[in-house]
Structure formats: C-alpha cells, structure tokens
Amino acid sequence: MSERQHLALRWQLALGFTLLAGVCALAIGLYVANARQHVGANYTALVADVVRAQQHPVLLRDALDRLHEPSPQAHQERLDNLLWRIPQHIEGVTHGLERSQLDPADYTAPLDRLRGVKEQLPELQRRVDEMLAGVPPDELRRLGYLIENDLARAYSELNELIHTAAGEQRLIMERLTLAIGVLVLLSLLVVGALMLALLRLNHQRAAVARLSQMDELTRLGNRRHLLEAAEVLHQQSRRNGQPLSLALLDLDHFKRLNDTYGHPAGDRVLVRFAEALREETRQADVIARMGGEEFCVLMPDTPASGALELAERIRKRIAALSHQELGIPTSISVSLGVATGDGESSNFDSLYSRADHALYLAKANGRNCTQVG
Numbered sequence: 001m002s003e004r005q006h007l008a009l010r011w012q013l014a015l016g017f018t019l020l021a022g023v024c025a026l027a028i029g030l031y032v033a034n035a036r037q038h039v040g041a042n043y044t045a046l047v048a049d050v051v052r053a054q055q056h057p058v059l060l061r062d063a064l065d066r067l068h069e070p071s072p073q074a075h076q077e078r079l080d081n082l083l084w085r086i087p088q089h090i091e092g093v094t095h096g097l098e099r100s101q102l103d104p105a106d107y108t109a110p111l112d113r114l115r116g117v118k119e120q121l122p123e124l125q126r127r128v129d130e131m132l133a134g135v136p137p138d139e140l141r142r143l144g145y146l147i148e149n150d151l152a153r154a155y156s157e158l159n160e161l162i163h164t165a166a167g168e169q170r171l172i173m174e175r176l177t178l179a180i181g182v183l184v185l186l187s188l189l190v191v192g193a194l195m196l197a198l199l200r201l202n203h204q205r206a207a208v209a210r211l212s213q214m215d216e217l218t219r220l221g222n223r224r225h226l227l228e229a230a231e232v233l234h235q236q237s238r239r240n241g242q243p244l245s246l247a248l249l250d251l252d253h254f255k256r257l258n259d260t261y262g263h264p265a266g267d268r269v270l271v272r273f274a275e276a277l278r279e280e281t282r283q284a285d286v287i288a289r290m291g292g293e294e295f296c297v298l299m300p301d302t303p304a305s306g307a308l309e310l311a312e313r314i315r316k317r318i319a320a321l322s323h324q325e326l327g328i329p330t331s332i333s334v335s336l337g338v339a340t341g342d343g344e345s346s347n348f349d350s351l352y353s354r355a356d357h358a359l360y361l362a363k364a365n366g367r368n369c370t371q372v373g
C-alpha cells in the first residue's frame with residue numbers, strides 16, 4: 001500500500017468513525033427524548049385523572065355539610081351532579097390504572113375501595129330521593145360521609161402510589177440512559193482502537209513491503225524492486241510507444257579495492273556510488289542495486305541517445321569522485337552496458353540481456369567505458 005493510499009485509508013477510517021459516533025449520539029438523543037416523553041405522558045394523564053377526581057370527596061363533604069340549609073332543590077342538583085360524575089371518574093381512573101405499567105397488586109386495595117363506592121352510589125341516590133320526599137337526611141349523611149371517606153382515602157393512596165412509581169421509573173430511565181451511553185462509548189472506544197490497530201497494521205505492512213524491496217546498505221531499490229518497476233514501465237512503454245532504456249553498471253576491480261582497503265571501506269564506496277547515481281538521474285528513473293557491486297538504472301521515455309548521454313555522465317562523475325569523497329586514497333571507475341527498447345517489439349528480458357552483453361563488452365574493452373547493446 002502506497003503512502004497516499006495509507007493516508008486515504010486513514011481519512012476514510014476517521015470519517016467513518018466520526019459518522020458512527022454522530023449516528024450513535026443522535027440515536028441516544030432520540031431514544032432519551034422519546035423515552036422521557038413516553039414515561040411522562042404515561043403518568044401525567046393518570047395523575048391528572050386522579051387529581052380531578054380528588055375534588056369529588058371535597059365537593060361531596062361540602063354538599064353533605066350544607067344539607068341543613070333550607071333549599072332542597074339546590075342540594076338535589078349538587079348531589080345529582082356528583083352522583084353522575086363520581087362513577088365516570090372512577091371508570092376513567094380504573095382504565096388509566098389498567099393501561100399503566102403499575103403492578104396491579106399495588107393498586108388493588110384503593111381500586112377495590114373505589115368499586116365499593118360505586119356499588120354504594122345507587123343507595124345514596126335512593127337516600128337523596130327520600131330526602132326530597134321529606135325523610136330526614138340522617139341516613140343520607142351517614143352513608144355520604146362513609147363514601148366521601150372511602151373516596152378521599154382511595155384517591156390519596158393512588159396519588160401517592162403514582163408519584164412513587166413515576167419517580168422510580170424516572171430513576172430507572174436515567175440509569176438505563178447512562179448504561180446505554182456508557183455501552184455506546186465503550187463500543188466506540190473498541191471500534192476506534194480496532195481502527196487504530198488496522199492503521200498500524202497497514203503501516204507496518206507497507207513498511208515491510210518497502211523494506212522487502214530495498215537494499216539495506218545503499219537504501220536503493222533491490223532486484224525485486226527493479227523487476228516490479230520494470231513490469232510497470234515496460235507495459236507503459238508498450239502503451240504509449242515511448243522508448244524504455246536500461247543501463248547496467250558494474251564497479252571496476254571492486255574485489256581489489258575490498259582486498260586493499262577492507263570490506264567497510266568497500267561498503268562506504270558503494271554508498272557514495274549510490275548517492276552519485278541518485279544525483280545524476282531523474283525522478284522518473286528507477287535505480288536499483290542488483291547485488292554486489294552491480295547496479296541498474298531504468299529510464300522511461302528515454303531514447304538510446306539519451307541513455308548513452310546519462311551513462312557517460314555517470315561514468316565521468318564516478319571517475320571524478322575525489323579521495324575525500326570516497327574515503328580511500330584512490331579513484332574508482334565504472335563500466336556500463338546500455339540498451340533501449342521501443343516497447344513494441346522487445347520484452348524486458350531481452351532488453352536486460354542486451355544491456356548485460358554490452359556491459360560484458362565494456363569490461364572486455366578495458367573497463368571505465370560505456371557500450372551500447
């Protein structure tokens with residue numbers, strides 16, 4: 001994977017991660033808003049029903065207290081109205097309780113009390129009718145206060161129960177939200193860590209791939225690098241019909257240099273030689289160390305004349321390297337074999353063979369020269 005591809009992958013992963021985090025945050029936000037609304041609505045309606053119904057015992061007590069006042073018609077209307085509304089509200093509260101998520105065991109007692117009240121209402125109605133017929137309202141009062149007491153107690157118990165349940169549910173919601181948030185955060189951390197590991201792995205793979213194509217001593221490409229580049233450049237040359245040139249370079253009498261000045265001095269010369277090659281060639285040229293003291297320069301879009309020109313420039317530059325530059329009290333020289341293919345008719349192997357043969361001739365012709373194959 002190239003550096004550019006690696007960078008692109010890094011951006012893609014970063015973008016993907018940001019999107020994922022955004023989607024998670026949005027989902028949690030929506031979930032919390034939705035859940036809060038749901039919990040609130042669930043109990044708000046029930047609380048409103050109970051609070052409205054709580055007026056009934058108050059109104060009933062007031063009506064009973066006023067029975068001594070001399071206006072039977074007014075008492076009748078008030079009580080009739082209450083006797084009509086109380087069962088309706090009991091029905092509403094019962095339905096609300098059944099629809100709620102409250103545990104039925106928790107509201108059975110107040111609900112039974114409300115049902116008892118409902119059963120007693122016809123009897124209360126009968127007493128009201130008796131009062132209108134002139135019967136003293138003692139029984140009506142006794143029964144009315146009993147009903148008022150039961151109603152007040154039942155609604156007060158329900159009110160307390162609902163408030164407690166709503167509080168508990170809110171607490172559970174908050175804990176659930178926190179747990180989900182922590183889970184999502186942990187998941188994001190794991191995903192982030194995996195992405196980083198993937199990036200590092202890719203980076204290491206790229207580094208290994210680079211190293212596997214690099215000569216350790218000179219930091220130039222090695223034979224594998226050249227063969228891969230040659231494949232690409234040869235295809236390119238076939239496509240665009242441009243010439244592809246190859247120069248093989250071999251340092252002269254390198255064994256003697258090693259034997260005279262030592263292997264480390266020979267290494268330094270190889271490094272200096274590689275630097276000179278880098279300096280003399282173009283960015284598009286591919287330089288490689290084929291092994292030992294043999295090097296290669298692959299020149300895309302370069303005709304034979306250009307290749308020969310470059311080869312000679314390199315040869316002269318190497319011969320001109322000073323003793324200080326080389327670190328040994330002698331100069332060095334290089335022999336070169338150059339070949340050019342037109343991309344159409346030749347393949348890379350034949351190009352290489354021609355350059356190799358030309359190099360052989362350069363050595364045979366006394367070294368420190370360039371031959372064209």
Ligand SMILES: Nc1nc2c(ncn2[C@@H]2O[C@H](COP(=O)(O)OP(=O)(O)OP(=O)(O)O)[C@@H](O)[C@H]2O)c(=O)[nH]1
Pocket residue numbers: 217250251252253254255256258262263264265266267270291292293363367
């Ligand atoms: N210092 C050093 N020497 C190397 C390296 N690789 C190969 N050599 C030496 O390079 C020398 C190559 O010797 P030959 O193949 O005889 O070539 P030459 O002495 O240059 O002779 P001609 O090519 O005919 O001019 C051998 O002594 C190798 O040990 C290296 O990495 N470092």
